[in-house]
Amino acid sequence: MREVAIIGIGDTKFGELWDLSFREIGIQAGLAAVYDANLSGDEIDAIYVGNMSAGRYIEQEHVGALIADYAGMTSNHIPATRVEAAGASGGLALRQGYLAVASGLHDIVVVGGAEKMTDVGDLKAIDIQSSAADQQWECAFGATFASLHAMIARRHMHEYGTTREQIAHVAVKNHKHGSLNPKAQFQKEISLDTVLRAPPVAEPLGVFDCAPISDGGAAVVLCAMEKARKYTDTPIRIMASAQASDTLALHHRSDICSFEATRVAAERAFKQAGIEPKDVDIAEVHDNYTISEILAIEDLGFFKKGEGGKATIEGETAIGGKIAINSSGGLKARGDPIGATGVAQVVEIVAQLRGEAERRQVSGAEIGLAHNVGGTGATAIVHILGVV
């Protein structure tokens, strides 16, 4: 397996993009990445697209071919592949694209992620969300995606003494980061009080504990490292790409305060990269709910199990803290167009490692990690990136 570099990044603004269709979102992100990589387009060998549920959001499957077509890539009849693993679809697309280049099969691959969620009503969007969990044995009995995460939060509070305030502070911190990101869905700071007094969704989680429903797209261009300098002076190395799965339903786990898939994927990734958690400067983690970020920073090894909440409220995960978590604003404030999210995380890491993150730049960032989760931890994807 050979080394792979990211030579281009692109993304759309995240939010309620009423004036853009799904395909326009995909193309806007893809072309931005292609231009950023200084490609003319003919050099592209294949495209991978991460998307969770275009079938239900816009009644369109086959979105790999769709994006390749509308991005003008069908003249060479390049392979176009859509992959899906619910919330981890974007990270999964990146991993498949990475493997295609690492294996020597392709030299240049575009990986995109997109979702158009706001064309359906909020209730339907929430219903679609729950198809990431076990419909037959969880949701059919009344569980929602939020209520499953609420159970995790309650158990974490019970087991480790994590407080409601600590959990809420994830939202405060990520909104602060989002306020520094001109492409974030929410660019407004919020107070702890705002989170605590928000309407409940599934207690203890309220509206501000949940990532929003979003439209958006993101893309990266991958290139064999040996050819990367031809296109860019600042190639970013993919040091590791790892994936793990777990039971779909929460009730089949021995412990719901930890996502075993995250733990295993992280272990595999750190081994591949030859580094330890303490070597990571920045991380984008899957904070679809505030509690998810606390689980993530513990399961990834940045903090001991049970100490994620404390670390958060003490500012250790903010820009300028021990490790900057979700400098983009995360799913919470940047937004969570599901299929785009895993790719967008990597766009942020690359921007940070290149030193192009402007007002939210983490100084001296050299190694970054992206952590993308599908369902309630049935799929986890971890990528580690580094400056060359």
Place this chain on the structure above:
Amino acid sequence: MREVAIIGIGDTKFGELWDLSFREIGIQAGLAAVYDANLSGDEIDAIYVGNMSAGRYIEQEHVGALIADYAGMTSNHIPATRVEAAGASGGLALRQGYLAVASGLHDIVVVGGAEKMTDVGDLKAIDIQSSAADQQWECAFGATFASLHAMIARRHMHEYGTTREQIAHVAVKNHKHGSLNPKAQFQKEISLDTVLRAPPVAEPLGVFDCAPISDGGAAVVLCAMEKARKYTDTPIRIMASAQASDTLALHHRSDICSFEATRVAAERAFKQAGIEPKDVDIAEVHDNYTISEILAIEDLGFFKKGEGGKATIEGETAIGGKIAINSSGGLKARGDPIGATGVAQVVEIVAQLRGEAERRQVSGAEIGLAHNVGGTGATAIVHILGVV
């Protein structure tokens, strides 16, 4: 890239499987393949699942993790990846699994395909089908998946003098083959008259020109060739795996009597395998409509453009003819559970190459080709298999 063998195959009966859920179908096929490969299960490094639209058929996304979970493969937290390219989802899953083994990343990979289509009404199933085509610019204006193929048929008749009887004979031949396959949805021969007098769906195509709505699953086990003999005495070699894409909408093509994606994928596959179309003994091609088989056998190079209909009615594509096309009964008679189809084609080829196809055995078959199409030719996947 190293050589890859198929060491195990499994499938369910195709049809209206009222007593099996989606996950049970997936597991039944997967376990059959695992047993056929003499695996205990722990050796499996990853799983790839082809599925078109579980999100809409059963309101469940994330089916890679689902199948891995219910097949008991989560103890090792192996990567589980779902891929989708409409009707080509199964072939695409095989191709991704093939790449994972050929690259040296994994030694043993299970590739499965499944679809559960009969839990929704026929009209909804037909609506879902059309999400393989361009919803925004074809189907929104009234085109159905069948009517798009009807236009192809009309044009082929106009350009090449292909007759209604020649097209209808695809169904007669495939039903005859299906009558020899105990797992086919339709195991009954039909007459030319039955096809011609059937209720019209989109003229010139009638009910018997269309593949049915089906439930079913299929799976294969892939293994690095160097380790294949450890598990089986009859490994089947994957000589080539190729993929190509084209515009999603028919109206963007310069010629609708040919699927350029099929032509290009076949060219790439024949080049990789180092053989020519005349070297192929058997082929499973994508006959979702009768006209599709005629396009396929021409585009794959088995017959000259315009001569596919004549070859069919003269028996050249029947078992015992020049090249046995769709000995399984094809999508038309074996059934077409969309995500399963591309994998099921390969299950049939392997059974034939092993000499295990019983009443429908093609004598002396040594090289087989599987051709899987998504939409109206926006994705084409071609695999070539051979005895070792």
